[in-house]
Amino acid sequence: MARERISDDAxxxxxxxxxxxxxxxxxxxxQRMIRAVPSAVREKGFVALTVExxxxxxxxxxxxxxENFRDKEDxxxxxxxxxxxxxxxxxxxxxxxxxDWHERTRFGLRAMLRHLAERPDLVYMAVIxxxxxxPAALGVRDEAVGLLAALIGDExxxxxxxxxxxxxxxxxGGSILQLIYASVLAGHDRELEELLPTIMYxxxxxxxxxxxxxxxxxxxxxxxxxxxx
Amino acid sequence: MAGPPADRPSAxxxxxxxxxxxxxxxxxxxRERIIDSIVHVCATKGYPAxxxExxxxxxxxxxxxxxDLFADKEQCFLAAYDLNAERLVxxxxxxxxxxxxxxxxxxxxxxxxxxxxxxxxxxxxxFMIVEVLAAGRxxxxxRDQALTRFEAFFEPGRLGLPDGMDGQELIGQAVVGGLYExxxxxILDGEAELLPDVVADLVYCxxxxxxxxxxxxxxxxxxxxxxxRFVTDAAARQQPGQGRASTxxxxxxxxxxxxILGAD
Numbered sequence: 432m433a434r435e436r437i438s439d440d441a442x443x444x445x446x447x448x449x450x451x452x453x454x455x456x457x458x459x460x461x462q463r464m465i466r467a468v469p470s471a472v473r474e475k476g477f478v479a480l481t482v483e484x485x486x487x488x489x490x491x492x493x494x495x496x497x498e499n500f501r502d503k504e505d506x507x508x509x510x511x512x513x514x515x516x517x518x519x520x521x522x523x524x525x526x527x528x529x530x531d532w533h534e535r536t537r538f539g540l541r542a543m544l545r546h547l548a549e550r551p552d553l554v555y556m557a558v559i560x561x562x563x564x565x566p567a568a569l570g571v572r573d574e575a576v577g578l579l580a581a582l583i584g585d586e587x588x589x590x591x592x593x594x595x596x597x598x599x600x601x602x603x604g605g606s607i608l609q610l611i612y613a614s615v616l617a618g619h620d621r622e623l624e625e626l627l628p629t630i631m632y633x634x635x636x637x638x639x640x641x642x643x644x645x646x647x648x649x650x651x652x653x654x655x656x657x658x659x660x
Numbered sequence: 661m662a663g664p665p666a667d668r669p670s671a672x673x674x675x676x677x678x679x680x681x682x683x684x685x686x687x688x689x690x691r692e693r694i695i696d697s698i699v700h701v702c703a704t705k706g707y708p709a710x711x712x713e714x715x716x717x718x719x720x721x722x723x724x725x726x727x728d729l730f731a732d733k734e735q736c737f738l739a740a741y742d743l744n745a746e747r748l749v750x751x752x753x754x755x756x757x758x759x760x761x762x763x764x765x766x767x768x769x770x771x772x773x774x775x776x777x778x779x780x781x782x783x784x785x786x787f788m789i790v791e792v793l794a795a796g797r798x799x800x801x802x803r804d805q806a807l808t809r810f811e812a813f814f815e816p817g818r819l820g821l822p823d824g825m826d827g828q829e830l831i832g833q834a835v836v837g838g839l840y841e842x843x844x845x846x847i848l849d850g851e852a853e854l855l856p857d858v859v860a861d862l863v864y865c866x867x868x869x870x871x872x873x874x875x876x877x878x879x880x881x882x883x884x885x886x887x888x889r890f891v892t893d894a895a896a897r898q899q900p901g902q903g904r905a906s907t908x909x910x911x912x913x914x915x916x917x918x919x920i921l922g923a924d
Contacts, residue, residue: 563708
């Protein structure tokens with residue numbers, strides 16, 4: 432995925448004749464702006480962010496910006512939605528390779544942590560800055576959290592004999608966001624994958640109970656578990 | 661002097677019904693009026709769009725008075741956040757500490773008290789849980805510190821975790837983040853007033869990482885029954901035929917559950 436990232440000036444199209452259709456150039460510029468949003472927003476915050484910030488990072492003119500987006504909010508929402516769709520696709524794709532529910536959950540979550548470890552700016556955008564970006568952005572956030580929560584937990588929670596409240600899916604989603612956010616805030620962007628055992632525990636505990644969840648999540652060795660349990 | 665002037669422009673954007681201005685809170689000094697004002701104008705138009713003018717006109721004070729007391733909008737926000745965070749932690753803390761209870765019941769008391777405050781003052785709920793995320797980095801730092809204080813209530817829960825389990829210190833943080841998301845979603849949907857109806861579910865979500873499904877469910881059921889008794893008693897206190905001012909009807913309760921559960 433990382434190689435496909437289009438960011439900063441390095442990936443600007445060559446100047447002069449390059450044999451690309453007008454449509455391809457326009458789309459390329461549009462993508463550069465969409466890709467410029469997360470880092471710009473992390474650096475300046477949504478409120479202080481200007482159209483100029485996005486345009487200059489993307490290496491396009493203000494005019495090109497306004498040909499694509501109404502304003503910075505529109506660009507933010509578009510960028511949020513696209514990045515969320517990518518994340519959902521990554522998580523869904525990874526989860527599909529698992530052979531049972533536990534494995535699907537672990538694969539999906541691990542893929543999410545790896546994806547975000549490469550793109551910590553997205554964490555700020557998704558958790559914090561979205562709150563300054565208006566109601567449309569909040570709508571997209573809600574949709575994305577709902578989708579991810581469903582991907583991660585739906586299978587398990589509908590089948591339980593005495594089902595947990597569906598609110599649990601939300602709180603698990605919130606737990607995951609908080610752990611990721613706190614790690615990024617502490618500068619541990621690259622080590623997000625280390626959160627996987629704790630996150631797995633939080634996801635599994637309602638189904639497996641603390642003892643088995645801790646063992647399955649890798650927070651407790653099976654032998655210790657059986658001695659003390 | 662009792663309250664803000666009647667012609668305040670933002671007054672019409674207040675939520676309908678009870679908006680969290682108990683008489684005791686109708687403040688007499690200007691600093692408190694300004695702090696009360698920023699909570700209300702942020703809740704109604706969102707922190708980024710709020711101007712000092714909005715704050716002063718709702719508070720009924722001059723710009724000069726504002727700038728005598730606060731350097732800018734952000735400093736005013738932080739003062740209001742600090743004051744109310746202190747209030748919430750104190751209030752929830754005394755609910756937690758009250759009586760001779762086991763930890764799960766203490767957590768239920770704490771969550772019940774938090775939900776009650778936020779439901780009684782929807783503007784405060786919006787300000788503390790949602791707007792703080794839009795108010796810049798210093799505000800975020802304050803929020804993170806407040807969350808850490810709430811984590812302390814979960815410390816005794818560690819006794820429920822398996823001996824020798826790694827990463828126990830992260831569980832409290834995870835649970836607080838999860839409860840925050842539940843409150844956030846409901847408040848964002850404009851349904852802060854219905855929070856008392858979801859306390860039983862919040863109790864489950866708070867306890868399950870420590871106690872497992874069965875014990876968390878037992879505590880949740882006890883809380884649900886307690887709430888049902890409260891609603892019945894409150895309805896019984898109403899004169900027959902004067903149901904207008906009654907507490908939540910079953911439909912309202914169902915609506916709130918729908919609102920928080922049906923988000924996907």
